[in-house]
Amino acid sequence: MRAFTYERAKDASAAARAVTANPAAKFIAGGTNLLDLMKIEVETPTHLVDVQDLGFDKIEATREGGLRIGALVTNTNLAAEERVRRDYGVLTRAIVAGASGQLRNKASTAGNLLQRTRCPYFYDTNMACNKRKPGSGCAAIGGYSRQLGVIGVSDSCIATFPGDMAVAMRVLDAVVETVDATGQRRSIPIADFHRLWGDKPEQDTVLKQGELITAVTLPKPLGGKHFYEKVRDRASYAYALVSVAAVIQPDGTGRVAFGGVAPRPWRVEAADALLPRGAAAVTARAFQGATPTKDNAFKLPLATRALASVLAEAKA
């Protein structure tokens, strides 16, 4: 870990200004991912702006009948909130499928969206990694890639977005709200929030330097049955090999997003429309153009089977 300076911001625009002014500065909230990465120098910010005093810790009803989740609401509190459990069950299920109780107590809503990939080559600073060091190459391509991406990846990076919460938010069509140093606010649909790697895998999201997440809003409830099926080698405390977030209506229509497969929660609206025709039809469309490696080709049939499990349960 490199030496860094630290300040605790008093208001959002001051925080945004501080990080905008210094390209080597970063926001810190729960720190559950950032600090780990700093210890092994995968992240090397020289200045941290702590946003925990900014008060974005409430869950409020919106005029549109949805919910506005403050950026600093902890994963534990979000998952446990009564309206979330009642109306957005897929979100609660996704959150409690992730990490551990201790981490969920500390991790924030915004931080969860911003967690970085778990590609093992990203974690080892002796290895080439375009995401960690642009232009250095990708040691994961041709290497151990069982956990890595099967779609939406590029010649410069085959990492995945590793989270669970965002996969549920993708199904719910959440919107990420931000503010920048000039006080400019922006609403970013979750579909557009995480980037596909292309030739700039160092940029995980569309956020600009210093742009601060203030909240995530959920549209009004969808009804239907909510599912989060997370497949992993051990029963808890592991990243998804494949996860399926789904909301299925009584008539068999619905929405589905996949985790653990791509640089972002993977949802193809055209595939949603095929839900009444069954899992195979959906995944054939959703994973059209997939480029798996030998190690992770199993994720494609696994996604189909995991969705089939969800659809069977929806019918039950």
Place this chain on the structure above:
Amino acid sequence: MKFETPATTNPVDRMKVVGQARSRIDGPLKTTGTAPYAYEHHREIENVAYGYVVGAAIAKGRINAVDTASAKAAPGVVAVVTSGDVGKLGKGKYNTVKLLAGPDVDHYHQAVAVVVAETFEQARAAAALVRVDYVRTNGRFDLDAALKTAPLTDADKPGKGEDRVGKFETAFASAAVKLDAEYTTPDHSHAMMEPFASIAAWDGDALTVWTSNQMIDWGRTDLATTLNMPKEKVTFLSPYIGGGFGGKLFLRSDAVLAALGAKAAGRPVKVAMSRPFMANNTTHRPATRQRIRIGTTKDGTITAIAHQSGSGDQPNGSPEAAVLQTNLLYAGANRLTSMRLAVLDLPEGNAMRAPGEAPGLMALEVAMDEMAEKLGMDPIAFRVKNDTQVDPKDPKRRFSQRQLVRCLSEGAQRFGWSQRNATPAQVRDGRWLVGMGVASAFRNHMNMPSGARVRLGTDGVVTVETDMTDIGTGSYTIIAQTAAEMMGVPADSVIVKLGNSTFPVSAGSGGQFGAANSTAGVYAACVKLRDAVAQRLGYNSADAVFDSGRVTSGNRSAALRQAASAGELAAEDKVEFGDLDKTWQLSTFGAHFVEVGVNMYTGATRLRRMLAVCAAGRIINPTTARSQVIGAMTMGVGSALMEELAVDKRFGFFVNHDLASYEVPVHADIPHQEVIFLDEADDKANPMKAKGIGELGLCGVGAAVANAVYNATGVRIRDYPLTLDKHLDRLPAVA
């Protein structure tokens, strides 16, 4: 005390304290965080500086130059030590590879330097500033490729090659029913909770090291050898150890670098391995490629059995002895075992809990299951039919005790084995395909000399001193129980001091030899102390009875403490062994039963029930023994379902080198576990009549899981771990 003839009746047979279930006496210290682990000796040592290890960034090659200028100029840095600064180091007897690289690099993350600073954070930050210029050379990282030209080897008798009885090839060729199958097991990491850690302090030319090590005398000796100094000048202390699993049998770089760093810094230095170094800097259980052939008559009598295994290691390393149990576990007139050892440039392979048997039984006990199915026999009946009470190679040698059949039959009854559907893939519970599996457990018991000193204080308190270690196993407790039984006092009035090289050399902790041998050493010392007590009291020691804090001889009786009223009494002895273990085969046996569910959609396997039945001589403490077995069963689940060090064959390292990516079971993976110990006492083993248990609990678990998965799905996986991707395409269609 030389143990040369079978034990007769002795004070331990009273079983007033020994054999009783007792919680660990160190438990309150552990649960309140007050047991000082290696890195935590804050009270004993002041002015400690922090060392941080720089690991090699390449797997094979040479260090061309090291630039430490930036690191040395960094805030708080006291010293930077590389191989160029310390002259030629020796290499410990138990180390295959040197612990400090330079100029050659032997494996990834081999230590290249230690940076010493005022704080841990300063040391870590400065360590990242050490610039090493490497010349990379080609390494051998592909086990399968390397095995193609690897020679036959033998762990004990190099060059001997094959172990044969009768004519295997002929018998196999003419067998009525045959199996010829290959199995693979991956590299495993010990992944113990406490990483390697040491604090070193010099006083002139004398060195004291607080460390985390299972074998005090081995570690002390190898540290002295490495530093080219007399062993007598090294004090090695390891009172509490946060797990080892064999990884801490040996001196590792933390102790060496703490000593070198302390020398350079002129003050004490502490070094802990960071978690990402643990997989590649240290040792691991080597991967295996195993071939098993079994031939039987139509009625299931084994006529031919062969087990051949290949593994790899650094030059001058040793094989993973995965075939050894096959020499002893089942009958059969024609037999062959052999091992090949390939040279690899991956990190050093070495002992991990039940080395040899753990991966060996993961193959053999699946082969037995496959063979039983071919024969149309119940897998328990097939094992029972081929039980042997003698060493198949030397039928004059009997097992001192062998209750494998009883373990299997009692386990079957307890587990409800009769409910198992012999046809696979028939049982469903909702979305789960349900199956049951069984495997034999087998692990040899090893005799190791072990010493202890026992004191009777003027206050009547009994104190035991031995360099035995407690790696979370319960050594403190069972040693207290042994001394209490021998001296006729309550266990909680015995003080046990362990893990100190100024104490008599013990067996140490490893190879499931620790409990039985170290308590036998304490027994020996207590026999001497009893003599001294009797002599002091003027009693005939042969008929003196030590009980309830008193010594009684005929119609005379005195308080034990009275013997020390004129001054402390102390006695030291060790147990040594004759050739009873040659006359008899000393082994431990068990049976593992598991029930699994395999998710019919995703293929993920989850355990539903586990049972172990163990026959391992006298159980000194059922509570600590049970803890050992359930921990081992948990480790077995890990090796069956998830544990694998992933090898990058291009760069030559274990890629998943942290606990997020090297998965071991969590609580949610482990169901109800039941353990049964058969009532045994093995008089050929030692005066405690006890044998090992800590590794038996692991042996066979992986195969029992694999057999249960097969029973659930009808799909046989012969390549561990049994992750869902290996059978997904053969599970029933669901979409």
